[in-house]
Amino acid sequence: MTRYEPRLDLDALSAIDMHVHVEQDGHGHLSLDQELMDASAAYFRATDNRTPTVADLAERYRAAGMAAVVFTVDAGTATGHRPLSSEDIAAECAEHADVLVPFGSVDPHRGSAAVEQARRLVKEYGVRGFKFHPSLQDFAPDDRAFAPLWSALEELGVPALFHTGQNGIGAGLPGGRGLKLRLSNPILLDDVAADHPGLTVILAHPSVPWQAEAISMATHKANVYIDLSGWAPKYFPPELVRAAGGQLRHKVLFGSDYPLITPERWMSDFAELGLKEEVLPGIVKGNAVRVLGLDR
Template sequence: MSTSRLIDFHSHWGTERGWRGSPYATAADREALRGYFKWDMQFVSEDAQAARFRRDEVQVMLDFAFTYTMDIGEVREQHDYAFDYAGKHPDVGLGNWIGIDPTQPAHVRELDRCLREGPGLVGLTVHSFTPAGTPDDKGWEACLNMCIDANRPVLVHVGMSATGAGTRGGMGITLEGCHPRYVDRIAARYPDLNVIAARVAWPWQSEMIAIALHKANVWMELHGWSPRYFPEELKREIGKRLRKRVLFGADYPMLGHDHLVAQWREQGYAEDVLHDVFHGNAESFLASIGVR
């Protein structure tokens, strides 16, 4: 069992290297993100990031988010960078979400390498705006089956996306691709696949709740939102029917773990509910896939 008070199923890198290849790699590109998250993009070293996680008593799943846009050499370098970090800081590095372009055979081979060789928990993250389209499209089939064979989860983003928010055209991203119907479809099509819905699913929260209640192979992690802004029906269900289906997610460095914990406590949840959200549900999930 973990000794951490938090298991964070979705955050990003606080290091400059961790943002390589993203739409926010340059100072000019970061202005939209700065306005949305009120974060000034001050990067830290790898050791300082690990120290921050130790201070907050958290183990973290880290996501590069934009490696699917890179050529295979750059993708492999980013993954090796992540794996080196996990090897040096195993007490705070739970694992990594791997984002690839499944229409490129070299990317698919790289996912296979990561699933076989990556330290800690390695899972596939799916963005509907990749060339393969939404996760129910045939382009994702081989990768989803690889995750089933490896008994590793798939992270599917739902709800309002911060990427492109506040920009003209939203960086070309259509929010329809973030509808939770795609979680429902792949969970039904692949009953042996563990699917984690990433983010609060607003404006489709009712649909996401129904899917999580209907499919035993679906979980929800709620990164990117302060719990004070959760839709009311989500707040109610966290302490009731969804109590065992919710995983904590932060979205560090945009949102800090210490502030989020305080905000969760402000909502008046019982201590045993918070225990489940902060780490109990994650420990059960990890044990079920052989990570703990």
Template structure:
């Protein structure tokens, strides 16, 4: 059965070494590679987990790019049949951000925009996001973001689905929103938004199957089968580790296919 990972990063040294990831490294016991990580290493991890395709995200914060759009485009160019690109932009410069998003989609072939609110300390209903939402609608791409508590050493408030993402979905009914990291401890809020709005989805990145909250599993088995997408947040979590125990969820074949690939194909058109 095909598998698409909707949230992954091929890391740069400045991404891996950033102090904000110290807490994740402690939890996972990971060591930082000495130099550049070859794309072949990421492809080998995908192979080990049975993943056919991964969407690689750029990362941009107030201090600049930790993984730039052009770097992601170069990674994707090494294996375009296995990798896709997700843009990130400078939220502090809205018009430059709109132009960069347009370039990333039209020239680099990227399939989505991701902004991580805790990096900026700005929830997704902040006015600085709104030009980007309008451009996502015009370009026909999803807006991807993070919901739930923040694993890195940053405040978690910006990850609350209600009221922040709720207001965005109301203001932009044509915008497709993919909320990554499940939303815990506000999982029920996130499920409520995905149920309420036709264009709001949840991805499971940063969680292993065995750590999915019970309410998400129940939603996935029932009326949420078309609203939940598989993701890893690699390199913090490998596909092989993320998927261990999938059969224990008791999903039927149709739901499993939608979760692992079908919903991602529909949402990202990739």
């Protein structure tokens, strides 16, 4: 096994996409069951490769002149579906370290085993952060039972990226396939950020219908950021556009949510928002460099 170490040429890259999904492993196993995959693709009207592997993502982002933070979500306890291996994803990213940055995912319901897996993923495999999806993984991040996991990530010095807001997974299915939107209210992460000030907390997506909460948290707490993935920018709430171009210009991060939205479509829409030219480099690359520790 080769431990991941980034080999990004930051000067040559036009952008760093902070939110990209590995949807299939090298054996054809999918990250979610087929019903959830189909519902999500229909919700986003996805037209690109819906089930990219790590190798697919490396080829795509290398051709685009961008880097990508890639991950899966381990929701094994909540869904009963065997997750993709974060260890395998990290090992494969080591072969494409010029364009890919691996995040791990652990199942919070596994308690101390999740903590040990997180430590191993950072120390042995070199992952640079972790992805969580409270609705899909069926957990409330402010529950004190999960504090040891957040403490471990704080100690390891890696960011935690949380899905927030409206959910494409399960959309349109009876009962949303049991996924509870309230678990993705960003305010549940305010306790996490307050109790673990050394942990970088990234709120993924425009947090509709709780956009004001997300902006308030990112304004109030130095360790809270917002990634702008999962929505075509032309649909961003006006208050998010104002904040991204103003007081939060150093706290927002480009993310596409590929393969559900292509980075090219995101960039094209984003250019039409009318933000000042001087804030764009930070949003599409500079802020991510700092959050990922690539400037150290």
